[in-house]
Amino acid sequence: MAKQTPLYATHVRLGGKMVDFAGWDMPLHYGSQVEEHHLVRRDAGMFDVSHMLDIDLEGAGAHDLLHTLIANNVDKLTVPGRALYSCMLNPQGGVIDDLIVYFFRPDFYRVVVNAGTADKDLACIRQHAGDVQVKPRRDLAMIAVQGPNARAKTWAALPGAEAASSGLKPFHAAWFGDVLIARTGYTGEDGFELMIPAGRAEATWNALLAAGVKPAGLGARDTLRLEAGMPLYGQDMDEQTSPLVAGLAWTVDLDAPRDFIGKSVLAGRRIEKQTLGLLLTDKGVLRAHQKVFTAQGEGEITSGTFSPSMNRSIALARLPAAVAVGDTVEVEIRDKRLKATVVKPPFVRNGKILVTS
Amino acid sequence: MNVPANLKYAKSHEWARLADDGLVTIGITDHAQEALGDIVFLELPQVGRKVKAGEECAVVESVKAASDIYAPIAGEVVAVNQAAADAPESVNQDAYAAWLFKLKPDNIAELDSLLDATAYQSTL
Numbered sequence: 129m130a131k132q133t134p135l136y137a138t139h140v141r142l143g144g145k146m147v148d149f150a151g152w153d154m155p156l157h158y159g160s161q162v163e164e165h166h167l168v169r170r171d172a173g174m175f176d177v178s179h180m181l182d183i184d185l186e187g188a189g190a191h192d193l194l195h196t197l198i199a200n201n202v203d204k205l206t207v208p209g210r211a212l213y214s215c216m217l218n219p220q221g222g223v224i225d226d227l228i229v230y231f232f233r234p235d236f237y238r239v240v241v242n243a244g245t246a247d248k249d250l251a252c253i254r255q256h257a258g259d260v261q262v263k264p265r266r267d268l269a270m271i272a273v274q275g276p277n278a279r280a281k282t283w284a285a286l287p288g289a290e291a292a293s294s295g296l297k298p299f300h301a302a303w304f305g306d307v308l309i310a311r312t313g314y315t316g317e318d319g320f321e322l323m324i325p326a327g328r329a330e331a332t333w334n335a336l337l338a339a340g341v342k343p344a345g346l347g348a349r350d351t352l353r354l355e356a357g358m359p360l361y362g363q364d365m366d367e368q369t370s371p372l373v374a375g376l377a378w379t380v381d382l383d384a385p386r387d388f389i390g391k392s393v394l395a396g397r398r399i400e401k402q403t404l405g406l407l408l409t410d411k412g413v414l415r416a417h418q419k420v421f422t423a424q425g426e427g428e429i430t431s432g433t434f435s436p437s438m439n440r441s442i443a444l445a446r447l448p449a450a451v452a453v454g455d456t457v458e459v460e461i462r463d464k465r466l467k468a469t470v471v472k473p474p475f476v477r478n479g480k481i482l483v484t485s
Numbered sequence: 486m487n488v489p490a491n492l493k494y495a496k497s498h499e500w501a502r503l504a505d506d507g508l509v510t511i512g513i514t515d516h517a518q519e520a521l522g523d524i525v526f527l528e529l530p531q532v533g534r535k536v537k538a539g540e541e542c543a544v545v546e547s548v549k550a551a552s553d554i555y556a557p558i559a560g561e562v563v564a565v566n567q568a569a570a571d572a573p574e575s576v577n578q579d580a581y582a583a584w585l586f587k588l589k590p591d592n593i594a595e596l597d598s599l600l601d602a603t604a605y606q607s608t609l
Contacts, residue, residue, distance in 0.1 A: 162548060413546045434525040434526065
């Protein structure tokens, strides 16, 4: 039986179409995925992301543990509440998961990991934890409120939250009582991710609803993140994929003298593939695993969809390293080859379309 | 779920309607459009193509996935609904108005092998 978040009954009551996602019963949409997508780009929508796992790391060795475990450098985190996006790699340099680390003190961090990888992430962290306490926080729910009006509507819904979070810059978080308010997300829009004691998740959700934040499902979450050029674990990268190939070189710190798991392999490897965006110029819909034909060889789409913001199809694709932005390539869709332009993601951020063909 | 009594249905969720001119209009059911979600692209067959019963001959793509459409009976494609292809969301709005293609049937009696509304409803 699939797992349920503290908001399961709320989704059912709101007419959510429930589907299995990484072993969790989650809302795909509440009527129209496309309308929910537009709502987040233009106003504010909220997602239940309680299936993701918060893991608190506490103890004197927490900083050193993260130095070893993740490919980005936690030394970049000096201000309490600062967040960092990173990959956690296996010894072969493949991606075990991508995650966000929040820094509170050198002996206290919170790591937020994907639902489908939570068990193996925990195992990996514990294997290296030593004296650091590793605390999975299934007692917390997480609601992502996203969109240009997301912050204002969150403040209207939660009295006192504005004073606690109005000064937050992107990728920073602050405590509001026992709620963590983070100015982060997975949509390419402004907004918050709220980490809330599970018992208050429904009341918080209902307060947001009353403030005019409409629910959005995993379907819209996927089209929003793809427009924003953000990779999805398990689809755009996995344990066989180097972050350098997956378009995540910017998150890998190879310069600092510290060692981390997978570093020696990444440092020595020649990069033969790269991840770029595709914009379909013909009519149709790009999908994962479709083959891409370029003048420099074959590639493959890792994520593809119809972009509601652009009203055409977009994709992330793994392409030969010599392919350049602006090139025209062909994608095999069923028995046809359709033309697409290679672009640099993101496609859409903060409500604005950033690429053209 | 809307399942009009005057249509015939395939288990694969197409509907078929015989008109006075002997042509059979094909579309997807309300159940199918609902299951697919927001429809964004239709790939319709070439006019003049001969299809067998059960042959893949069109594709309906929603944001979520691509879904093959099968010819419920054998025949020749004599018309496609370009208006629906230009506005794929019309299939979500009214799956029985936004038809996909019309067939000149090889054998009209083949329609009898399809499900009636009650029988189709019981498969849902």
